[in-house]
Amino acid sequence: MLKIIDVCKRVEGHGDVKILLQNDDISLVNFQFDIYRGFENFLIGKKLLDIPKIVSRICGLCYASQAIASCKAIEHIYDIEISEQTILLRRLLMSGELIKSHSMNFFFQTLPDLLAIFDFSQKTLTPYELIHYDPQLASNLYELIKIGNEINILFGGRSVHLISLIPGGIIYSPSRKNISLARKKFQNALNNLEWIIEKFIELFSNHIPPKEYHFPHFIFVGLSNYEKYDRYSGNLTIKQNNKNLIEFEKNNYSTYFGKEKDLHGIDFYFENKKNVIVGPLSRYNIIENYGIDEIINYLDYFNKSWKNNILFANFIRLLEMYIEAYHGIQILDDPSLNIREQFSPLNSVKNLDGIGIIEAPRGTLIHHYHLNGSNSIDRIKLFIATEFNIPLINEMITRYAKELFEITGDINLVKKDVQRIIRAFDPCISCATH
C-alpha cells in the first residue's frame, strides 16, 4: 500500500490530505490534521468567568461565535435571562464576524478556485493576479473584510478576541456617534454586496457546476427560529430529502449526536450519517426563506443543478453577508439598543449542565459544560462546525478521487481537485483542532 500525504493549501490552519493507493487503485482519501490542542482538557477546572476569553482563542476567524456560545452555556448554568440590548449587541458582533470571515474566504480561497473551475482563468490566481484580473471586484471584497472588522472593533473593542463579551451581558454602551458610524458601514456593505452578487450571477449563473461538487442526499443540520434565518436563537433542526424536519431543544442534542471519550470527531446516532452538512448551505435549506425580497430575486437566477452542489455555498455566503448587513441596520434602529440594563448577577448555580448553541459562520457550534458537586467544571464538550462536516468531506473526496484516478491515472490531478473540494466547504482547521 502506498500512502501519499499532500499539505492543504489556501485553507485556514494546517491540514493534510492522505491518499491510500492499493494495487493502483485509490482505496481511501482522508482530510486530516495532526495537531490537537486539547482545549476540552485544559478548560477543566477553569473559572466560569474566565472561560469565554480562553475559548475565543480556539479560532481567530470565529472568535465571537466561540465566546458567545460559551457565554450562553454559562448563562444556562446560572439560569439567567440577559437583556434585549445584550442580545442585539451580540448579534451585531456575530454579523461583523460573519462578514469578515465570509469575505476573506471568498477573496482568498473560493474566488480563485471558481474562476479556474469555470475556465475564466488558466490557473488559480494569486491575490496579486486577482487584483489585476478585476480591480473593482477585489476592492469591493477587500472593503467588506474591513467593514466586518470595523464592526467588531466598534462593539467588541478589538478586531479579534473581543473584550466586551462576558457572561450575563456585554460591556458596552453604544454612543450615538458609533451607531451612526456602524449604520454607514453596513450601508456600504450592502452597496458593495449588491455589486458583488450581481457580478457572481453574471459570471456563473449560466454555467452548470461540475458534478464532483454535487451531492444528492445531504442531511442538513442547523439552527432555525420557526424556519426563519436566525443564528443566535432558535432550535436545532435536522432536514433530510427535503422533508423529515426534526426540530428539537438544545438540551436534547445528545439523542442525535455526541462525542466519545477521546473527543475527536462527532458521532451521529442516525442513518446516513456520512451525509451530514452544516453551514451556509444547511441554513439555506432549513429555513423557509430569508424574508428579504432582493434575496429571493437573486436566488431565482440559479437552477436546480446548483442547489445540491457544494459550490452553491459560495453564493449563499454572499447572500448571508447581505442579510447580516441588512439586519445590522435594523438592529441599529431598534430602540432597545439604547436601553442599558444592569448585568444579571451570576449568583447561584441552577444547572450542573450548561449548553450554549449558535450558528457560527461555518455552521452549528455547541458548547456543553458540566459542573461537579463543588461547582467546578469537570467535563467539556465542544461541537465545532468543521467537525460536523468531516465525514461528508471524506466521503465526497474518496468517491471522486476513485473515479478520477480510474479514468485518468493522474495522481497530481487528483490531489489538485481534492483540495478544491475541501476548500469549497470552507473548513476551519483551527476550530476543528481545538
Added chain:
Amino acid sequence: MKPRVTIISLTSCSGCISTLISLDIFPQFLERTRIIFFQFILDAKNIEDTDIAIVEGCVSEETQITLLRDVRKHAKKVYALGTCASCGGILSLSSSKVADPISNYIETNGIIPGCPPPSKLFGNSLIRLVENKDIILSQKNMCGNCSLKRDMKINSHINIYKIIPNPEEITLDEENSECFLKNGILCLGPITRDGCEYKCIKMGLPCEGCMGPVSKDFTSNLINYLSLINLSQELKEYAGIFYRYSKPKFRR
C-alpha cells in the same frame, strides 16, 4: 527591489493572520512587498530565500522545529508575530502539550506582541519592516499611562481575591475611578508592556497580560509580582493565572 516576505503559522488560532489581513495598511503591504509564501492565501509549497519571515503561533510539535529552522536558514530577518510566537500563548494553559516561543529554537530579530497585536502597533511595525527598520516597542509598563492610576504602590497590603470583576460590578472607563488592585482584582498592568491603548481597562476589565512582559521572561516577572502582593489562597492555586500566556522555564 520589493522585499520578499514569508509568513508561516505554527500552532495558533490564526487570529494574528486574520488581523493582519484586515489591517488598513494590508493592501499597501501587499503592494510594497512580494509575498512568496503564505499558506492562507497562496499555493506556494516550498520555503525559499526571503528578506522577512513572520511567524505566527507557538511550537508544540517536533516537525515545527524543522520548519522553523528551515525558515531561519532562508530568511534575512525573522519576527515573532503575536503572543503565541513570542511567549507561548494560550496553549501554555495545557499541562500535556508543549507551547514554546519560537525564540527557544531560533534567533529572532524582533516581536510584534499582543493577542492579537493591536492594529496600530501592528500596522506601524509592518511599515517599518518594509522600510528595513527595526520594530519599536514601548519599554514601559501599562501603569505608567493608565488613567486609573492613583499612586498605587505594589506591596503586601494589596489583597487580591479575584481575577475578573463580577459582571454587575463592571463600569466603563469614564465611570471608573480606581485602580483594580485597590478593589481586590488582579491586574497584570504592572508587568505588561504598554502599547495596546488600554483596550481592556477602557472596557472595565483588568489587564490580563496579553502584550507580554516589558522585559525578560514573562513568568519570572509574574512570579516576582505575585509574590509582592497578597494573593488569596484560591488564586495561588489557579492555573489560569500563571500559565495564561507563557509557561515558566522549569516546566519545559
